[in-house]
């Protein structure tokens with residue numbers, strides 16, 4: 001569809017990649033799935049739909065760089081517990097009783113929440129193949145999917161999970177909004193031999209990697225005991241860092257770990273709410289930025305966060321580090337905005353397609369209402385996104401040139417049905 005968005009305050013990239021983003025009032029034209037022009041309409045352009053941008057803000061759709069969508073129905077059911085009690089005492093037993101259909105409805109609920117708070121792309125690790133992928137495809141979302149891989153050596157179970165990952169990728173080849181990565185779950189659920197196999201497989205299949213790394217002190221201690229090195233050193237020596245690599249958490253890292261990640265171009269996803277809620281701490285984001293590491297933001301799953309709202313995470317990532325470093329400059333609102341947009345796109349090898357508002361890129365956009373108490377008056381919209389927005393200001397979402405949410409109504413999902421099904425799941429297995 002040809003869409004014109006008129007007279008709208010728009011966040012645009014600066015002159016150079018390093019220059020600050022700029023905000024200016026302009027018109028934007030969408031043809032098919034892409035941004036066709038900014039400012040002047042393209043020749044022969046006839047709008048089939050025109051959106052009035054008065055008192056609205058247009059931003060690139062946000063990118064949630066680490067989540068587990070299927071867990072959305074587990075929100076607020078395992079709180080204020082230690083990491084091990086949370087995982088093995090509460091979450092694991094629910095997962096054991098979960099069906100594929102449950103995972104699908106969980107993913108639908110997650111996508112609903114993400115879309116309503118301006119997310120247009122998410123990076124997911126899941127256990128029930130086809131389900132999150134099906135929900136992403138139906139909802140119109142852009143997604144990068146990893147089947148969580150667990151195994152040791154060349155064991156049958158690990159091999160069969162890898163086969164499932166390939167089967168899922170092959171089943172969705174027709175949808176170009178979906179890409180796939182290999183997802184070794186963590187150093188404590190995959191042994192070194194299995195990680196080496198996955199590094200080779202990723203090379204052969206030309207796939208990137210999505211993995212949890214260095215989340216908790218226990219993980220570091222056990223890794224040192226088992227392998228005599230940190231989880232990041234382990235990932236490097238197994239060859240995994242030779243592939244495009246997105247590392248979730250990286251809370252407990254040494255200076256040399258950060259040098260290793262910088263050397264290999266590893267992207268780090270910080271998940272501030274989840275890491276703090278589980279009492280794990282948080283990633284040393286300013287130090288990583290100083291070393292040139294690409295840092296992006298994730299929510300993690302709703303079982304540990306318990307929300308999937310990137311605007312909330314942008315606020316946390318700025319405030320935590322300002323507070324702990326006693327430096328109001330160390331993570332700026334501009335930094336947080338980049339982490340939630342273009343840095344996420346880079347981490348997912350999607351920077352040519354999404355993450356900023358530029359002619360030729362996919363039209364992945366969110367429109368926010370500015371005429372509301374949290375955003376008014378319009379002094380600095382980028383600061384507002386980190387410091388005063390709640391996510392509720394998002395009115396309209398466009399993904400791949402399609403309007404998926406309009407005036408706060410999600411058009412691609414049956415919202416009432418999702419509430420009904422997910423409540424029923426928790427009545428049955430919670």
Ligand SMILES: [Zn+2]
Pocket residue numbers: 066067068212248300301
């Ligand atoms: Zn996770």
